[in-house]
Amino acid sequence: MAHTAEAHGDNYLNHEKGLWSWMTTVDHKRIGLMYLASVCFFFFLGGIFALIIRLNLMHSGHPVVDANTYNKLMTYHGAIMVFLVIIPAIPASIGNFVLPMMLGAKDVAFPKLNLASYYIYLAGATFACLALFLGGADTGWTFYTPYSIRTGGGVILVIFGAFVAGFSSILTGLNFIVTIQKLRAPGLTWNRLPLLLWALYATSIIQVLATPVLAITLVLLIFEHVFKVGIFDPALGGDPVLFQHFFWFYSHPAVYIMILPAMGVISEIIPVFSRKPIFGYRAIALASFGIALVAFIVWGHHLFVSGQSELANFVFSLLTMFVAIPTGVKVFSWVGTMYKGSIRFNAPMLYALGFIELFTIGGLTGVFLATLAIDVHLTDTYFVIAHFHYVMVGGTIMGFVGGMHYWFPKVTGKLYNETVAMWAFISIIIGFNLTFFPQFIAGTEGMPRRYWSQLPEFDLWNTLSTVGSWFLLLGFLMVAWNMIKSAKSGPAAGDNPWRALTLEWQSKSPPPHDNFGPTTPTVTHWPYEYKGANV
Amino acid sequence: MSHASVPAGKYNADNPAPHHFGHHFESAEHEFSSAKQGMWLFMVTEVLMIGAIFVGYLLFRLRFPEAFHEAHKELNVKLGALNTVILIISSATMVLGVTAAQRGNNRRSIGMLITTIFLGGCFCLVKYFEYTHKFHEGIFPGGLYHFEGLTVPHAPLFFSFYFVMTGIHAFHVVVGMCLITWIITRIKRGQISKEFFTPVELVGFYWHFVDLVWIFLFPLLYLLG
Numbered sequence: 107m108a109h110t111a112e113a114h115g116d117n118y119l120n121h122e123k124g125l126w127s128w129m130t131t132v133d134h135k136r137i138g139l140m141y142l143a144s145v146c147f148f149f150f151l152g153g154i155f156a157l158i159i160r161l162n163l164m165h166s167g168h169p170v171v172d173a174n175t176y177n178k179l180m181t182y183h184g185a186i187m188v189f190l191v192i193i194p195a196i197p198a199s200i201g202n203f204v205l206p207m208m209l210g211a212k213d214v215a216f217p218k219l220n221l222a223s224y225y226i227y228l229a230g231a232t233f234a235c236l237a238l239f240l241g242g243a244d245t246g247w248t249f250y251t252p253y254s255i256r257t258g259g260g261v262i263l264v265i266f267g268a269f270v271a272g273f274s275s276i277l278t279g280l281n282f283i284v285t286i287q288k289l290r291a292p293g294l295t296w297n298r299l300p301l302l303l304w305a306l307y308a309t310s311i312i313q314v315l316a317t318p319v320l321a322i323t324l325v326l327l328i329f330e331h332v333f334k335v336g337i338f339d340p341a342l343g344g345d346p347v348l349f350q351h352f353f354w355f356y357s358h359p360a361v362y363i364m365i366l367p368a369m370g371v372i373s374e375i376i377p378v379f380s381r382k383p384i385f386g387y388r389a390i391a392l393a394s395f396g397i398a399l400v401a402f403i404v405w406g407h408h409l410f411v412s413g414q415s416e417l418a419n420f421v422f423s424l425l426t427m428f429v430a431i432p433t434g435v436k437v438f439s440w441v442g443t444m445y446k447g448s449i450r451f452n453a454p455m456l457y458a459l460g461f462i463e464l465f466t467i468g469g470l471t472g473v474f475l476a477t478l479a480i481d482v483h484l485t486d487t488y489f490v491i492a493h494f495h496y497v498m499v500g501g502t503i504m505g506f507v508g509g510m511h512y513w514f515p516k517v518t519g520k521l522y523n524e525t526v527a528m529w530a531f532i533s534i535i536i537g538f539n540l541t542f543f544p545q546f547i548a549g550t551e552g553m554p555r556r557y558w559s560q561l562p563e564f565d566l567w568n569t570l571s572t573v574g575s576w577f578l579l580l581g582f583l584m585v586a587w588n589m590i591k592s593a594k595s596g597p598a599a600g601d602n603p604w605r606a607l608t609l610e611w612q613s614k615s616p617p618p619h620d621n622f623g624p625t626t627p628t629v630t631h632w633p634y635e636y637k638g639a640n641v
Numbered sequence: 642m643s644h645a646s647v648p649a650g651k652y653n654a655d656n657p658a659p660h661h662f663g664h665h666f667e668s669a670e671h672e673f674s675s676a677k678q679g680m681w682l683f684m685v686t687e688v689l690m691i692g693a694i695f696v697g698y699l700l701f702r703l704r705f706p707e708a709f710h711e712a713h714k715e716l717n718v719k720l721g722a723l724n725t726v727i728l729i730i731s732s733a734t735m736v737l738g739v740t741a742a743q744r745g746n747n748r749r750s751i752g753m754l755i756t757t758i759f760l761g762g763c764f765c766l767v768k769y770f771e772y773t774h775k776f777h778e779g780i781f782p783g784g785l786y787h788f789e790g791l792t793v794p795h796a797p798l799f800f801s802f803y804f805v806m807t808g809i810h811a812f813h814v815v816v817g818m819c820l821i822t823w824i825i826t827r828i829k830r831g832q833i834s835k836e837f838f839t840p841v842e843l844v845g846f847y848w849h850f851v852d853l854v855w856i857f858l859f860p861l862l863y864l865l866g
């Protein structure tokens with residue numbers, strides 16, 4: 107790769123050579139790629155666990171793993187996918203690469219801190235994975251007390267890993283806020299700021315404000331094990347529901363850490379491939395902040411059946427419904443952008459359309475769950491599993507993979523194979539719906555989540571779901587193969603193959619070490635002035 | 642950043658190296674204001690982190706007011722007050738140290754910073770005596786509590802909060818002392834000057850924040866009956 111890149115002159119990939127130059131780099135583009143590789147590795151690992159879980163549930167009475175192993179697989183699938191994949195996926199990989207370039211900056215505000223965040227993330231991941239070999243953890247990713255206090259010691263390592271990884275998230279958020287505040291190119295006013303950056307800004311605020319609460323909660327949980335402090339332990343007068351409040355005070359906003367960046371990616375892709383100015387620019391930008399704001403006052407909807415007061419249930423239910431408003435504003439604005447546009451169905455656009463379809467289903471079923479009476483029936487069923495997979499995989503992962511295709515030419519200087527990308531997308535979208543739609547039905551019929559064995563009456567839905575998971579695997583393997591092969595031997599992309607107007611496309615592909623060379627880009631217009639098919 | 646490339650031995654506290662700001666900033670002032678903004682954001686995360694334990698404390702205080710009232714009498718108000726005074730003085734010496742660095746008076750700055758570390762050490766020493774006295778009596782957090790003198794139900798929970806809150810605070814004090822040691826070595830290597838004193842100012846922020854947390858902890862734990 108380095109050899110062909112040299113033909114285009116000096117760029118960030120060949121500016122320095124050797125493994126050591128990567129490990130010690132403070133270049134945001136290289137750090138973004140290192141995050142990307144790590145996130146993809148953990149996505150693969152967490153995915154394997156999911157496939158085994160699905161295989162286990164395929165036919166009732168034919169388990170492939172024993173019950174204890176199943177509990178560990180379920181915990182690992184959740185913890186890895188949440189803390190090591192979906193939360194860092196878009197901000198830390200795509201965001202790291204694209205954010206400074208969209209601003210016309212040479213780097214993030216604190217480049218060394220950026221590299222430190224990456225190593226903190228790796229350290230957290232290492233602790234969490236060490237537990238795999240030391241008894242493992244079987245609490246589920248939510249570590250609910252008092253079970254998490256009573257179960258074996260392996261869970262401490264996972265908790266500590268999540269605690270450490272949290273700091274990586276905090277520092278990335280902090281870095282991004284200061285970068286957006288301080289390093290905008292001349293002329294890049296707030297009203298010209300690309301929507302991905304609005305979304306990342308809102309995400310960063312949540313990362314900075316919510317993650318510390320998780321951090322202290324996990325510290326207290328470790329203290330429960332080591333010093334028996336008893337704050338969350340009913341046997342010592344403590345309150346396990348307080349743990350749930352603290353946990354969800356972070357982990358509900360964390361859902362928006364996951365989805366907001368994906369919404370940002372979609373907001374970039376849709377106008378480019380519709381050749382039309384984005385509809386409702388300011389509404390989309392403000393909706394990101396609206397979602398971030400509401401994110402902090404809805405955590406109680408995870409405690410509807412935990413003995414919370416009826417008044418609290420009512421208030422949290424109402425507040426949760428408000429999430430639908432800014433979210434709806436975004437979805438309608440994207441549809442409005444596409445209306446009468448000259449749509450090109452390149453892979454990024456396919457994923458954007460997939461996002462709109464899947465995320466809308468995931469979002470609307472969230473309104474079902476926010477409704478108290480319905481939630482009591484659906485709590486701890488597969489309906490909930492289907493709902494949040496539609497949001498997190500159908501939303502975040504669609505945005506992530508769509509973004510990977512969209513910026514692939516910028517990152518590598520090559521074009522990916524459009525035909526392979528299309529078939530991969532088809533496999534993923536079919537596989538996804540086949541995996542998770544039956545879970546909605548099984549959930550309404552009462553199929554419980556987290557169980558190692560299921561009743562035969564759910565066999566049809568479970569079999570469909572498991573077959574769907576194989577299509578998902580096939581699709582993601584095709585994406586990986588396409589990316590790796592095209593990065594090695596794809597045709598040259600040129601600097602701006604999509605004719606996009608945001609700043610990163612004004613640079614070379616791949617960009618030089620300092621992003622724009624000696625000249626600082628100056629912004630004179632809004633980044634969404636698309637005027638039909640040929641402009 | 643560029644200060645890493647300063648050859649050793651050439652510069653010192655009296656003859657600091659010229660500062661080259663990061664290539665992605667427009668000016669040294671731009672770099673300084675960005676660093677300050679980052680530090681403020683970090684302080685916000687600290688507030689949220691400490692804030693969660695305060696919420697837990699208030700919750701249990703409202704739930705078991707009697708236990709908290711009886712248990713707080715076991716704390717040594719005199720030692721707590723002494724530590725409050727020590728930290729307030731250390732904040733003053735910190736300010737003097739930062740101001741001296743801003744004015745280019747590096748020797749005076751080092752003196753003030755060493756005094757601050759010393760006061761931080763005094764704080765930890767007092768805390769050490771308080772803790773060991775408690776342990777000696779059998780006052781431990783939650784499930785490990787076996788003090789015969791106070792058997793009100795849920796009193797151990799008060800001490801869980803006492804040890805967790807003051808323990809996390811003391812950890813921050815120790816981190817602060819390490820950070821001050823780090824900036825002293827940077828001043829000695831000539832990396833801090835009238836033109837570049839960002840690390841000194843930011844560590845100062847941190848130190849004041851840690852003091853401020855104690856200003857809340859002292860009345861909440863020691864005084865409130």
